[in-house]
Amino acid sequence: MTDQPTRQQPLIDIESLSKSFPGQVALNNVSMQILPGQIHALVGQNGSGKSTLIKILAGYHQPDPGSIVRLHGETVDIATLDPHERAHLHVMHQDLGLVRSLSIMENLALGRGYHTGALGRINWAKEAARVSALLAEFDVRADPRTLVQALAPADQAIIALVRALQDWGDGEWGVLVLDEPTASLPKPEVDRLFAAVRRIAQRGGGVIFVSHRLDEVFDLADHVTVLRDGVVVGSQPLRELDQTRLIELIVGRAIDDLYTAPPEPMSEVAVQTENLAGENLIDLDLTVRRGEVVGVAGLVGSGRDEVAALLFGAKRPVRGEVRVGGRVVRAPREAIIAGMALVPADRKGLGCIPEHTVRENVVLPRLGPFGRFWLRRDAERSEAVRWVVEVDIRPADPERRIITLSGGNQQKAVLARWLRTSPSVLVLDEPTQGVDVGAKASIYELLAKSAEGGTAIIMCSSDAEELAHVCDRVLVLRGGKVATELSGGSLTSDRIVQEILS
Amino acid sequence: MKIARSKFSPGNISIVYLYVVGFAAFWIWIPELWINWTTHKSVLNIDMSTKAIVAVGLVAPLLTNTFDLSIAGVISLSSVMVSWLQTEYHWNMWPAMALTLVVALACGAANALLVVGIRINSFIATLASGAVITAIAEYTSGGVQVQVPNTFKNVAKSQMFWGIQAKVGYLVVIALVLWYVLEHTPAGRYMHATGDGPDAARLAGVQTKRYVVLSLLICSVVAGFAGIVSAAQTAGNATAGGPYLLPAFAACFLGSTQFLGRFNVGGTVASIFVLASLVAGLQRSIENQGIRRILDSLFFGLALIAAVGLSKLLERYRERTAFRMRALEINRISEPSGHGH
Numbered sequence: 011m012t013d014q015p016t017r018q019q020p021l022i023d024i025e026s027l028s029k030s031f032p033g034q035v036a037l038n039n040v041s042m043q044i045l046p047g048q049i050h051a052l053v054g055q056n057g058s059g060k061s062t063l064i065k066i067l068a069g070y071h072q073p074d075p076g077s078i079v080r081l082h083g084e085t086v087d088i089a090t091l092d093p094h095e096r097a098h099l100h101v102m103h104q105d106l107g108l109v110r111s112l113s114i115m116e117n118l119a120l121g122r123g124y125h126t127g128a129l130g131r132i133n134w135a136k137e138a139a140r141v142s143a144l145l146a147e148f149d150v151r152a153d154p155r156t157l158v159q160a161l162a163p164a165d166q167a168i169i170a171l172v173r174a175l176q177d178w179g180d181g182e183w184g185v186l187v188l189d190e191p192t193a194s195l196p197k198p199e200v201d202r203l204f205a206a207v208r209r210i211a212q213r214g215g216g217v218i219f220v221s222h223r224l225d226e227v228f229d230l231a232d233h234v235t236v237l238r239d240g241v242v243v244g245s246q247p248l249r250e251l252d253q254t255r256l257i258e259l260i261v262g263r264a265i266d267d268l269y270t271a272p273p274e275p276m277s278e279v280a281v282q283t284e285n286l287a288g289e290n291l292i293d294l295d296l297t298v299r300r301g302e303v304v305g306v307a308g309l310v311g312s313g314r315d316e317v318a319a320l321l322f323g324a325k326r327p328v329r330g331e332v333r334v335g336g337r338v339v340r341a342p343r344e345a346i347i348a349g350m351a352l353v354p355a356d357r358k359g360l361g362c363i364p365e366h367t368v369r370e371n372v373v374l375p376r377l378g379p380f381g382r383f384w385l386r387r388d389a390e391r392s393e394a395v396r397w398v399v400e401v402d403i404r405p406a407d408p409e410r411r412i413i414t415l416s417g418g419n420q421q422k423a424v425l426a427r428w429l430r431t432s433p434s435v436l437v438l439d440e441p442t443q444g445v446d447v448g449a450k451a452s453i454y455e456l457l458a459k460s461a462e463g464g465t466a467i468i469m470c471s472s473d474a475e476e477l478a479h480v481c482d483r484v485l486v487l488r489g490g491k492v493a494t495e496l497s498g499g500s501l502t503s504d505r506i507v508q509e510i511l512s
Numbered sequence: 513m514k515i516a517r518s519k520f521s522p523g524n525i526s527i528v529y530l531y532v533v534g535f536a537a538f539w540i541w542i543p544e545l546w547i548n549w550t551t552h553k554s555v556l557n558i559d560m561s562t563k564a565i566v567a568v569g570l571v572a573p574l575l576t577n578t579f580d581l582s583i584a585g586v587i588s589l590s591s592v593m594v595s596w597l598q599t600e601y602h603w604n605m606w607p608a609m610a611l612t613l614v615v616a617l618a619c620g621a622a623n624a625l626l627v628v629g630i631r632i633n634s635f636i637a638t639l640a641s642g643a644v645i646t647a648i649a650e651y652t653s654g655g656v657q658v659q660v661p662n663t664f665k666n667v668a669k670s671q672m673f674w675g676i677q678a679k680v681g682y683l684v685v686i687a688l689v690l691w692y693v694l695e696h697t698p699a700g701r702y703m704h705a706t707g708d709g710p711d712a713a714r715l716a717g718v719q720t721k722r723y724v725v726l727s728l729l730i731c732s733v734v735a736g737f738a739g740i741v742s743a744a745q746t747a748g749n750a751t752a753g754g755p756y757l758l759p760a761f762a763a764c765f766l767g768s769t770q771f772l773g774r775f776n777v778g779g780t781v782a783s784i785f786v787l788a789s790l791v792a793g794l795q796r797s798i799e800n801q802g803i804r805r806i807l808d809s810l811f812f813g814l815a816l817i818a819a820v821g822l823s824k825l826l827e828r829y830r831e832r833t834a835f836r837m838r839a840l841e842i843n844r845i846s847e848p849s850g851h852g853h
Contacts, residue, residue: 342714342717354715359709360712361712362709362712363708363709363712365708366704370705374705374716377698378698380698382697383697384696385697
C-alpha cells in the first residue's frame with residue numbers, strides 16, 4: 011500500500027493537540043493526519059504520551075484549550091462527540107468491548123438496532139443476510155448466530171472491527187484506532203486480523219495502529235508517527251525508514267543496534283545438566299561455558315517453559331541433575347550458593363516481592379554485607395542507590411515500592427538483584443516480556459556485559475528475534491527434546507521459528 | 513521533606529491522634545479521675561501489660577503471613593502448669609517456670625509441624641491445636657483455679673518505680689527484643705519477605721519454612737511467658753487464655769495500619785495502649801455496671817473490624833475508582849450510534 015496523494019481531505023486532522031496534567035505535560039503540540047485508506051502506526055515508549063493521545067481520541071480526556079481536531083474537515087469537540095461523529099472515530103481496545111455471551115449478529119446490532127418489521131418484530135432473516143455479507147467480506151467463516159465466545163480470538167477482533175465500520179455510510183469513511191490489537195494473538199491469527207485491517211483500508215477507511223511490535227508496524231502500516239516525551243519526533247512513510255532508524259526515533263538516542271552481540275565464550279564450564287527431565291522436558295544434556303550466552307526456544311509445552319525452573323532447582327526434576335561448578339543443585343538456595351541466579355518469567359509472583367521497595371528487593375538474596383545481627387540501613391541504602399544507577403532504574407528512587415514501576419524498570423531491578431550476587435550462571439525466562447524497547451536495549455547491554463565478565467547466560471524466550479541476536483547458540487526444543495541446535499550462520503530468527511514449528 | 517511529612521501524616525499515626533482526642537475528652541469529662549496517676553498506672557499494670565506481651569509475640573507469625581490462634585490455649589496451659597508444678601509438686605518457681613516455657617515451645621513446635629510439615633492452613637491448624645492444648649490445661653487443673661505461692665506472685669506484682677509493676681518491665685524488654693529481631697536483623701527481613709511473597713522469597717534463597725517455624729516458636733514462647741505472668745497475677749486457670757485472643761489480634765491488625773503500614777511491634781504496643789486507655793476512661797465515666805463490663809470486648813472487637821475493614825474499604829475504593837474510569841471509557845466508545853430501536 012502506498013500513501014494517498016496529500017491533496018485528499020484527511021479523515022481526521024489533529025492540529026497542535028496538547029494535554030497537561032498537574033506537574034507534567036503529557037502531549038505538546040501534537041499534529042497528525044489520517045488520510046482515507048491509510049494505515050497509520052503510532053509508536054513510542056511507555057510514557058511517551060501514546061496512551062494519553064489514545065485516551066483523548068476515545069473522549070476520555072479533555073485536551074487543553076487551543077487544540078484542534080477536525081473530523082471530515084469539520085472542527086469537533088473531541089471530548090463530547092455526538093454518536094454520529096463517534097462512529098467515525100472508533101477506538102478499539104484490547105478487550106474489544108464485545109458481549110461474549112451474545113451472538114455475532116446480536117453484537118453487531120448492539121447500539122445500531124435491528125431491522126424491524128410490523129409490530130416491532132425483529133426481521134431476523136434480513137438481519138442475518140446483512141451480517142452474512144459482512145462476514146463473507148472479512149473472511150470470517152461463521153454463522154451470524156454463533157456466539158462470540160465460540161470464535162477464535164482473531165475472529166473476535168475482526169467482529170469488533172466490523173461492528174465499528176458497519177456504521178460508516180457509503181463514501182463517509184471513518185477512522186479506527188487499534189490499541190495493541192495483537193497483544194494476545196498467535197502469529198497465524200495476527201495475519202488474519204491484518205488481512206481484515208487491510209480490507210478496511212482498501213474500502214477507504216483510516217486506521218491508527220498502536221503496537222509495541224515493530225515488525226508488525228513494518229508489516230502492516232504505511233505511515234508512522236513517533237511520539238517521545240509528548241512530542242512528535244517523526245512522522246513519515248515507513249518505506250523511508252528501517253528498523254534501526256525507527257528504534258532510534260523511539261528511544262531518542264542512537265542505538266547501533268537494539269541488540270548487543272554476545273562476547274567470545276571462555277573455555278571453563280559453568281553449568282552442566284545430565285538427563286534432565288521434567289513434566290514435558292525429556293533428557294536435556296546441556297553444557298554452558300563461562301561467558302557463553304545460550305538460548306532456549308520452543309513452543310509452550312515443548313519443555314521450554316520449565317527449563318529455567320529445573321535448572322535453578324525451583325522445580326523438582328523427574329530425573330537427571332544439574333551441576334554448577336561441580337556441585338549438584340537441588341533447591342533454589344543451593345543454586346544461589348553455587349553461584350546461580352534466576353530471573354523468572356512471572357515477575358510479580360516469582361521475580362520480586364511487589365509490595366516491597368526496590369531496595370528491599372535488590373538486596374534480598376544477600377544481606378550479609380550489611381551485618382549479621384544488625385542490618386545497617388545506610389550501607390544498605392547506598393548499595394541500593396549504586397545498583398539503581400548501575401542498571402538505570404527510573405525513577406531513581408530505591409525507596410519506591412517496586413510494583414509502582416513500569417514493567418521494564420521492574421525487570422531492571424530484578425536483574426540488578428541478581429547481577430549484585432555476581433553469578434557464575436544467570437538463567438532468564440522471558441526476560442523482556444512486557445518491557446518497552448528502550449529498557450530492552452539496556453537489558454541486552456547488561457546481559458552482554460555480565461557475559462563478558464564470565465557469567466554463563468541461559469535465556470529461555472519465545473522471542474526468536476531476540477534469541478537470534480543475543481545468543482551464541484540456540485537450542486530449539488520440540489516435544490520435550492532438543493530438536494536442533496543453531497549457531498553461527500544458521501542462527502537467524504527465521505530458522506528458529508521454522509525449527510520451532512516444524 | 514517528603515519522608516517526614518508522610519511519617520507523621522494522620523493516616524500513619526492516627527492512633528496517636530485518637531489518644532490525644534480521647535485524652536482531652538476525658539480531661540473535660542472526668543478531670544479528677546483522669547488527671548490522676550492511679551488511673552494511668554492501672555492501665556499500664558493491669559489493663560495492657562499482659563495483653564501487649566501476647567500481642568507483640570503474635571506479630572512474628574503474622575509477619576510471615578501465618579495465623580496462630582493457639583495462643584489462648586498456650587496461655588491457659590502455661591498458667592495452669594506453672595501453678596500446678598509449684599503447689600502439687602512443690603517445685604521451686606524457677607524450674608517450674610523453665611519447664612513451662614519448654615512446654616510452650618513444644619506447643620509451638622507442634623504448630624510448626626502441622627503448618628510447615630503437613631502444610632495445613634495455619635488458621636485451621638492452630639484453631640485445632642489450641643483446642644487440644646486448652647483441653648490438656650483443663651484436665652490438668654481439674655476445672656478449678658490452681659492457687660500459687662505468694663513468693664511467685666512477686667513475679668508479676670513486684671514494684672519497679674512510681675508504682676509500676678514488673679510486668680510492664682517484661683513488656684518493655686520483650687517488645688524491644690522483638691522489635692530488634694523483626695526490624696533490624698536479616699532474620700526479620702526474611703520473615704517479612706516470606707510473608708509478602710513466599711514463592712519469590714524462596715527463589716531469592718530465603719529458607720521460608722525455617723522462618724515460618726521460627727515465628728511460630730517465638731509466638732508460643734511469648735504466649736507461654738504471658739501465661740506465667742497471668743498465673744502470678746491471680747492463679748493458675750485453664751480459662752485464662754481466652755480473653756487474650758481478640759485483643760492480641762486487634763492490636764496487631766490495628767498496629768499494622770500504623771507507622772510502617774505492615775505488622776510491627778511499635779504499632780501493636782501503641783494500639784493496645786491507646787485502646788486500653790480509652791476503655792479505662794470510659795469505664796470511669798459510665799455508671800452502668802453492665803456497660804462497663806462489656807466495654808473491653810466491645811472496643812477491641814470494634815477496633816479489629818475498623819482496622820481490617822478500613823484498609824479493605826480503601827483498597828476497594830481504589831479498585832472501584834479505576835473500574836469506573838474504565839467503564840466510562842468503554843461507554844463513551846461504544847455509545848449507541850443513532851439508528852435507534
